[in-house]
Amino acid sequence: MFTIVKGISLLIFVLALFYIFSFKAPKGNKAMSGLANAAVATFLVEALHRYIGGNFIGIKFLGEVGISSGSLSGTAAASLVAISMGAGPVYALIAGAALLNLGILPGFVAGYIVGLIAPIFDKKIPHGVNVVLGAILIAPLSRFVALGVEPIVESTLLSIGEVIALASTQSPYIMGFLLGGIMKIICASPLSSMALTAMIQLKGLAMGISTIASFGGAFANGVAFKRLKLGNKGNIIGVMMEPLTQAHIITSHPLSVYSSSFLGGGFAGLIAAHFGIINNAPGTASPIPGLITPFAFNSPSKVLIVLPLAALAGILGGFIGSNIVKYIKNKK
Template sequence: MNWLKKKGIAPSLKSYFIDALSFMALGLFGSLIIGLIIKTLGEQIEIFFSINMGFFIEMGTLSMSLMGPAIGVAIAYGLKAPPLVLFAAAVTGAAGAALGGPAGAYIAALISTEIGKMVSQSTRVDIIITPFVTIAAGYGVAAFIGPYMAEFMTMFGSWIGWATEQQPVVMGMLVAALMGLALTAPISSLAIALMLDLNGVAAGAATIGCSAQMVGFAVASYRENKFGGLIAQGIGTSMLQVPNILRNPLILIPPTLAGMLLAPIGTTIWAMENNAAGAGMGTSGLVGQIMTFQTMGFTMDVLIKMAVLHFIGPAVITLLLSSYMRKIGLIKNGQMLIHTGGK
């Protein structure tokens, strides 16, 4: 164990399933997500204003294609890899993505980074041995595990989609609750949605649940955090509430219930759809809404449904529930104060 510690390797669920997934999400933001936004923006400007946006569309397409290397470098950085391992992880992430999609990129980058750290600075020809071992390990994992992992994750995601279509009320509530909680927890709902390849009404329910967490916490904690906290949580991240949730888990109830109450509307009366890139984002950077438009079309009908299910509904329901919980003493003033907010 001392040798592993000396090499900077600390095997744990936190390192591999919280830290690694969180940094994977940053890699996705820096490649696939921003690329998709840029491409969509270019395409819509071309449609509505008849302006040639080929440069934007090509730039976005290129960004999206570099998802694998971005995931590899992000995970290696998150695991505090030395330089040669970090740079070689770009190759292992690319191999994982090519052979096993986002899930393949995650597992290939994770394993190759840890193996690369084991051999790093162990020989006099470190500049050759370290990247060779890192790439060989990552490519081996990508080739032998990646396709099966991708197939399983995609199949599992399709089961969720199928179940949501068959039981839209129950599954809509379940998907909204679980994805919403994942978004607020220190793990990546974005990475989960992409690895599962969530789409259709299941992705729509996930977006509602995630939006409810962000908008709900932003509104419910307004008296503590004012406008700064409203913006930080509403279009930033509800993860800012994690320290407060650990102190009083009851503050999770209002936004989670809001998502569960609204999701069945989005799976039945007002069928809302999304893609995997938007499913786990909620209102963060308005990516969930941009991807909803990209999936369902840029129409006034979609805008109205989205406004009600992603913003107005979560705000009203969460505010009513949290106000009642404050009134009966289950939530006390100051318990949702975040460090970025202020009075």
């Protein structure tokens, strides 16, 4: 029980920091968006091509594609975070190219620093000279920052991910429901579950729960949108495929959506915990990656059983959550 409390408490603590950074730090929300994109560009590609195309199907070329993509997570993070914050592509790639053999989190920090200072080069330094000075200064700065934060990252955020993973292993059903519910709320909020799971490098059963919860909970969101009349058919399809596309509706009706998200994600997380679904591709906690990446780390027959059950669990959560909202509204 102590491990569960510790794991959930640390997760909530990270979420609080995540929220503060995303909405209070300069361009924090844009930086987190870049981190989520970097997770897709590296970890998702690695999961699909290295583990499915390479290891499972046996196509060597696809395996090499996946290995290459996964090894460049730091480069992708630094580049995409800087670009998301408004840095020029040349500066962003200069920062990213300097991060050979460094992970996604040090890359994120380096990209954030470069994203803050790169626009200064364009404003203060003549065109042509700015790129040369950028190459001279940004590349070593990016690697210096990444190397400086790497030990801190490994001793804090990665250890938090390990505690959550341990708690999921020791108490899979409790963590299946709680972790699945929390992750689906994050998935349906302006915060990014992809960025969060990439940040703490979540793996194993805990990541499997997060992945299946993101997929199954999408059906809960669809049911909530339909039954509570939140938007049209396009909005329903959009929230099921990628909740962030409907952030304007979700933030206007948080109770209506998050109650269904928590229950749907929690029920789907229980399914994942029961079948022992694992996922060693952090940063893939989103509906569409949740549909695909489990095949990379589990037997296809097991995944083909889990996915429909997770969808039904999400639908159940959506009905219960929407009924609760309707009851509260009627009482008022």
